[in-house]
Amino acid sequence: MQRSERFIRLVKTFVDQPNVALSLSELSDGLDTAKSSLSEDVARIRNVLEAYGAGSIRSIQGSAGGVKYVANVPENRRLAFFADLTRRLSDSSRTLPGGFLYMSDVLGDPDVLDVSGQLLATAYQDAGANVIVTVETKGIPLAVATARYLHLPLAIARRELRVTEGAALSIHYISGSQRRIQTMSLSKRAMPARARALIIDDFMRAGGTAAAVKNLLSEFSAEVVGTAVLLATSEPADKLVEDYRALFELDPIIEGQPVTVRTHSAWMSSDSGDGE
Amino acid sequence: MQRSERFIRLVKTFVDQPNVALSLSELSDGLDTAKSSLSEDVARIRNVLEAYGAGSIRSIQGSAGGVKYVANVPENRRLAFFADLTRRLSDSSRTLPGGFLYMSDVLGDPDVLDVSGQLLATAYQDAGANVIVTVETKGIPLAVATARYLHLPLAIARRELRVTEGAALSIHYISGSQRRIQTMSLSKRAMPARARALIIDDFMRAGGTAAAVKNLLSEFSAEVVGTAVLLATSEPADKLVEDYRALFELDPIIEGQPVTVRTHSAWMSSDSGDGE
Known part of the structure; x- marks a missing residue:
């Protein structure tokens, strides 16, 4: 097998499976190559990806060993994303009664989801989460995208008890925006033991929903x-x-005034991907 | 720039963006290479991917031209997916009152979502959809995964009217499983003009929900x-x-009897990826 073919197959395997631990024997499967040249190839891929900020290949410590691809959004794509979305979200035709902003199109845009998911995954790469938790409904797509890049299971808290969730734990809380008592429940089977959760949602005003989660x-x-x-x-x-x-x-929405959306300060610096 | 570096960067660019049309000038950005060698590289990548059933690079007809990566799940990974999930879903501890099956863990599993999304994207690659539509809640993750591989926007029909959706169209329908009148509404802004929708959901019994969508x-x-x-x-x-x-x-669930889940017949043959 030519070296170019090995590179094509290896990069495809890595990029298809962000944050998945792969042993060298799994990687060599079908490649018909010695482990030494495989290690050289992996090192070469790591160098090329890192050189343009497009992620890395990390070695996994411990008995099992292996390597994994960790995603990152290159600087130019990240800047374009923030510029584009700031512009799109600042469109005053998005304002809705009650100071809300229409965002469903953005939350269903595959490019927005993919870049946002990668950015959040990079930020929480070393936070040690073993599950992503969100509340239905609008935060789910972003939670799915983030879970993909962290390779974590997703658990969705429901607003109503559903037979399809099996046994569930429920709480009541007061919603800040609707000012009424609401229910939130989570399937017992959906949560791993010793859960360390990363909570993902689409929107936060006072943080009442996140506090309830x-x-x-x-x-x-x-x-x-x-x-x-x-x-x-x-x-x-x-x-x-x-x-x-x-x-x-987002600044407070005042009817008749332009909408102001800016990149959050945490993402303005170049070290925005350093984790919590 | 060495050829190995070009391959690494090109494969990464393609696999990161399934079904996204990329012009040769976009692809050559940062690669410092002639268009002729770029075309050779792309042809080489296409051949390697096709040789092991891991997708392809398609040329796009028309004035804009360009190429796009189209995903496909290699045979061995597809077989492993169906075998593994058939086994997991046939676990009789999943049965719930009313003949339901607990599936939330599977529907939040990043590997299941990724392979399922690719399989459905492959099946509908040439169906000409321009939007993915699902109903909240449990079908959303699979819809997000499919939308990623088809590079389509996602629109989520809601069970209740929400201020955050803006102007919406609503219908009433009778749910088969709950035998009561339910509402379903979809934001007007969420739908493209001349929409051609692919409906994605987690589960179908009689098809009442899909018919309502x-x-x-x-x-x-x-x-x-x-x-x-x-x-x-x-x-x-x-x-x-x-x-x-x-x-x-899924065969009908009878209490005390084993649960029977099988791969649907449409996916048993090797031509399962041929579209509608």
């Missing part, structure tokens, strides 16, 4: 390693959850 | 190019929608 997770004795949303409001500045990340920040 | 879409003058679910029941054999695909088939 945290309460619900505490009923599972789960630890929350972080909370991330696509868009958070700048006010109130003090949210009900402390350790959150937002990709974008 | 179809009715809702007809209010948008949208065409439905197909309906696909992860799991359909073998009974009733006559569903309320005709042109559907399921990855798996």
Whole structure:
């Protein structure tokens, strides 16, 4: 087998499976090559990816060993993403009654989901999460995209009890935006043992929903390693959850005034991908 | 730049962006190479991928031209997926009251989502869809995964009207499993003009939900190019929608009896990826 063929197959295998531990024997499967040249190839791939900020190949410590591809969004694509989405979200035709912003198109855009998922995965790469948790409905696509790049299972908290979820734990909480008592429940089977959860949602105003998810997770004795949303409001500045990340920040919407959406400060610096 | 570096970067670019049209100038960006050698590289990548059934690079006809990566799941991975999931879903501890099967873990499993999404994307690659439509909640992750591989926007029909969806079209329908009148609504802004929708859901029994989505879409003058679910029941054999695909088939659940889940017949043959 020619070296070019090995590179094509190896890169395809890696990029198809972000954050998946692959042993050298799994990687060599079908490649008909010696382990020494395979290691050289992997090192070469790592160097090329790192050189243009497109992720890396990490060695996994421990008895099992192996390597895994860790995604990253190259600088130019990241800048284009923030510029493009800031512009799209600042469109004042998006304003809805109650100071909301129409975002369903953005939350269903495959490119937005893919880049956002990679950015959040990079930020929480070393946070040690073993499950992604979201609340239905609008945060689910972003949670799926993030779970793909962290290679973690996804658990979806429901607003109503459903027979299809089996035994579930439920809590009640007061929704900040709707000012009424709401229910949130999570299937017992959906949560891993000793869960370390990364909470993903689409939008945060005061953080009441995220705080409720945290309460619900505490009923599972789960630890929350972080909370991330696509868009958070700048006010109130003090949210009900402390350790959150937002990709974008929205100023209060005043009817007749332009909408202001900016890249959240945490993503302006070049070290934005350093994890919690 | 060495040829190995070009291969690494090109394969990464393609696999990162399934079904995205890329011009040769976009591909050559940062590669510092002549268009002729780039075309040779792309042809080489196409040959290697096709040789082991891992997708292809297609040329796009028309004035814009360009190429795109089209995903496919290699035979061995596809067989392993069907064998593994048939076994997991046949676990009788999954049975729930009312003849339901607990599937939330599977529907939140990143590997299941990724392979299922690729299989459905391959099946509908040439169906001409321009939007993926699903109904909240459990079908959303599979819809996101399919939308990623077809590079299509996702629109989520809601069970209740929500302020965040803006103006919406609603219908009422009778749910087969719950035997009561339900509402389903879809944001007007979420649908493209001249929509051609692929409906994705997690589960189908009689097909009432899918038929309701179809009715809702007809209010948008949208065409439905197909309906696909992860799991359909073998009974009733006559569903309320005709042109559907399921990855798996479930026999009626009888308490105390083993659960029978099999690979749906449409995926048993080697030509399962031929589209509608």
